[in-house]
Amino acid sequence: MQEVRLIGRDSNGNYVLRPSTVGDNKAMELAIRKGHKYFKLETIDPESITALQRRKIYAMFKDINEYWCDPLELVKEYLKTHFCFETGRQTFSLSSCSQETAMFFIDWLVSYCFKHGLDFDMKDIHLTMDVNKVMFLCAAERRCFVSARQRTVAALEIHHVNAIGKEKRSKADHRGRYYMILEKKYHDELHFIGYTKFIAKYHCGPIKLTDDQIIKYGLMSRKQMDERDSNPHYEMKSWQLPE
Numbered sequence: 036m037q038e039v040r041l042i043g044r045d046s047n048g049n050y051v052l053r054p055s056t057v058g059d060n061k062a063m064e065l066a067i068r069k070g071h072k073y074f075k076l077e078t079i080d081p082e083s084i085t086a087l088q089r090r091k092i093y094a095m096f097k098d099i100n101e102y103w104c105d106p107l108e109l110v111k112e113y114l115k116t117h118f119c120f121e122t123g124r125q126t127f128s129l130s131s132c133s134q135e136t137a138m139f140f141i142d143w144l145v146s147y148c149f150k151h152g153l154d155f156d157m158k159d160i161h162l163t164m165d166v167n168k169v170m171f172l173c174a175a176e177r178r179c180f181v182s183a184r185q186r187t188v189a190a191l192e193i194h195h196v197n198a199i200g201k202e203k204r205s206k207a208d209h210r211g212r213y214y215m216i217l218e219k220k221y222h223d224e225l226h227f228i229g230y231t232k233f234i235a236k237y238h239c240g241p242i243k244l245t246d247d248q249i250i251k252y253g254l255m256s257r258k259q260m261d262e263r264d265s266n267p268h269y270e271m272k273s274w275q276l277p278e
Contacts, residue, residue: 039063088137089129091163095144098155118143138163145169148183149176157183161238170215170242179218180239192222193252196230196241197274208263209254212274213241230277241276 039054054060093111100110111129118140119126127136141163148155149172160169170180177186196213217225225233234240249255263269 082133084129084132084134084137087159088134088141088163091141091159092129092137092144094156094158095141095148099144099148099153102153114144114147115140117147142168146172149173149178152176152185154184154188157181166238166240167242170240174214174216174242174244174248177216179221180215181221181237182218184218189218191216192219193254194222194225194241196277204254208259208271209244209249210246210260211243211271213276214244215239215241243274 039059044051054063096107096111096114099114100107103110115126115129118124122139122143124136124139129137132140142165145155145160145164147153157169160166169183172178173180173183177191178184179189179191182189194215194217196215199207215225221233221237228236244252244254246260250257250260263271
């Protein structure tokens with residue numbers, strides 16, 4: 036168990052504590068089942084880095100080091116130094132930096148992995164980084180929205196959140212629609228359990244592709260776009276996410 040929050044006192048004068056995360060909650064339930072009654076408490080600055088952020092950062096270090104195979108401490112210092120150099124931030128400690136610094140560092144580490152073609156574990160990324168940004172990075176680098184695996188190691192498929200319907204895909208206007216890029220196994224699972232349950236399970240979401248991305252993924256050609264845009268009577272539909 037990493038963190039609990041002091042809620043207050045009940046009518047009997049007992050202090051009420053609440054675990055900060057689902058993982059902390061499970062750890063507390065396990066401690067209760069084992070009969071533990073005594074714990075050491077340490078006050079935490081609410082603005083300082085959270086245990087979840089720290090765990091995610093060190094997990095990223097290990098993922099990156101799968102490619103480098105250097106002493107982990109050396110990898111850690113190199114990435115911190117590189118981050119500070121690129122962003123103009125002051126040096127910092129992962130034991131006491133602010134949540135804001137940790138957030139920007141996680142964001143930078145994820146972008147670093149995308150930039151250099153490194154695979155990493157997407158677990159808990161939705162708790163430490165803006166999901167939409169991760170999805171946009173996945174789309175730009177042709178990675179699965181769930182696993183972030185690259186097309187070089189996994190077969191990727193395009194999921195149309197806004198269904199094409201009876202219209203032939205080769206004739207449809209794919210602009211303005213919402214999409215997800217998924218490994219085949221995840222694409223199959225989405226169709227099996229449904230869109231709403233899928234995004235709740237994997238904490239991901241769809242995005243709209245740019246015109247260049249639509250062309251890159253072979254959904255439309257520039258000629259098809261220009262033909263529609265040159266027609267004064269043609270109006271592109273404004274697509275919305277499903278309820």
